[in-house]
Amino acid sequence: MNKFLLPLTIFGIMLGFLAVGLTLNPREIPSPLVGKAAPVFSLPQLHEQDKVFSPDDMKGQVWLLNFWASWCSGCRTEHPVLMDLANSGLVPIYGVDYKDQRGEALAWLDEWGNPYPIVAVDAAGRVGIDYGVYGVPETYVIDKQGLIRYKQIGPLDDETVEKKILPLVKELQAK
Amino acid sequence: MLIVMLVLSGPTWAGEARPLADDPVVEARLKRLAVELRCLVCQNQTLADSDAPLAEDLRREVRGMIVKDMSDEEIIDFLVSRYGDFVLYRPPLKATTTLLWVGPFVLLVGGGIALVVALRRRGRKVEEVVITDDEHRRVEQLLSQGVKRP
Numbered sequence: 001m002n003k004f005l006l007p008l009t010i011f012g013i014m015l016g017f018l019a020v021g022l023t024l025n026p027r028e029i030p031s032p033l034v035g036k037a038a039p040v041f042s043l044p045q046l047h048e049q050d051k052v053f054s055p056d057d058m059k060g061q062v063w064l065l066n067f068w069a070s071w072c073s074g075c076r077t078e079h080p081v082l083m084d085l086a087n088s089g090l091v092p093i094y095g096v097d098y099k100d101q102r103g104e105a106l107a108w109l110d111e112w113g114n115p116y117p118i119v120a121v122d123a124a125g126r127v128g129i130d131y132g133v134y135g136v137p138e139t140y141v142i143d144k145q146g147l148i149r150y151k152q153i154g155p156l157d158d159e160t161v162e163k164k165i166l167p168l169v170k171e172l173q174a175k
Numbered sequence: 176m177l178i179v180m181l182v183l184s185g186p187t188w189a190g191e192a193r194p195l196a197d198d199p200v201v202e203a204r205l206k207r208l209a210v211e212l213r214c215l216v217c218q219n220q221t222l223a224d225s226d227a228p229l230a231e232d233l234r235r236e237v238r239g240m241i242v243k244d245m246s247d248e249e250i251i252d253f254l255v256s257r258y259g260d261f262v263l264y265r266p267p268l269k270a271t272t273t274l275l276w277v278g279p280f281v282l283l284v285g286g287g288i289a290l291v292v293a294l295r296r297r298g299r300k301v302e303e304v305v306i307t308d309d310e311h312r313r314v315e316q317l318l319s320q321g322v323k324r325p
Contacts (some may be wrong), residue, residue: 031258031259032255032259032260033256034255044269099228124232125228125229126232129233129236129257132257132258132259134216134229134258135215149187
């Protein structure tokens with residue numbers, strides 16, 4: 001009995017580590033940007049091309065910045081969640097159309113609905129790099145001072161919105 | 176045949192790595208840096224290997240910074256401040272990465288101790304076999320016979 005106790009314990013510990021490992025998502029990399037100022041940019045708008053959008057315009061508000069693209073299937077999954085959130089009026093969602101074609105982006109919004117008051121166009125993906133975007137969709141919660149408070153990698157779902165985004169937004173709005 | 180294949184494959188690979196700049200010094204530095212950096216889309220590939228659009232963009236960024244004569248440290252800081260330590264194939268030694276760095280040595284030492292303990296235990300189990308004088312003589316006899324044989 002004693003002979004098997006040690007290997008069995010080691011096996012148990014390994015099993016524990018592997019079990020925890022299975023529940024982790026390797027795509028979720030903690031962003032070093034959380035707690036830092038949202039990188040500045042000034043990008044042309046999708047609908048009114050002669051106007052620009054900059055995070056500075058949003059100072060004093062809590063808002064979401066959502067990187068998306070018409071070619072991105074995860075964005076399609078996420079889209080109804082964004083529509084619901086936008087319709088609730090609890091927090092504005094501004095979009096960045098990431099490495100996309102203008103015509104396709106406009107058609108996509110026409111077809112599925114537009115949750116964004118303004119969409120900025122990051123055609124070259126340069127702003128995406130500043131925000132550490134490595135897979136759309138990605139969503140940032142930005143506070144009144146312009147600090148990034150949360151980063152969502154991959155599609156938002158109802159649960160994440162209910163349990164993480166909205167409580168955080170309320171807390172930040174109260175400040 | 177092999178030589179022909181090698182000669183043919185050389186230019187294809189080189190062409191892929193330099194769509195923008197042609198300065199060989201820049202390209203050499205880019206290559207040296209890119210093998211140390213992880214592509215975030217296909218996580219087990221380096222920035223040098225990956226064909227993902229983001230890797231392409233990041234190579235372009237790094238190339239731009241090399242052209243601007245930024246130091247390796249500045250370039251790596253640029254990427255780490257955006258993507259975290261995860262972009263580094265050799266993560267820095269920090270509180271959060273201690274297990275990563277120390278773990279293998281702990282395992283090695285642990286394994287060594289286990290081996291020593293196991294060998295000692297086994298050593299104790301081997302019983303001293305007492306050889307009688309008769310047996311001794313028989314052994315000598317057998318050995319001497321063996322020598323005599325051609």
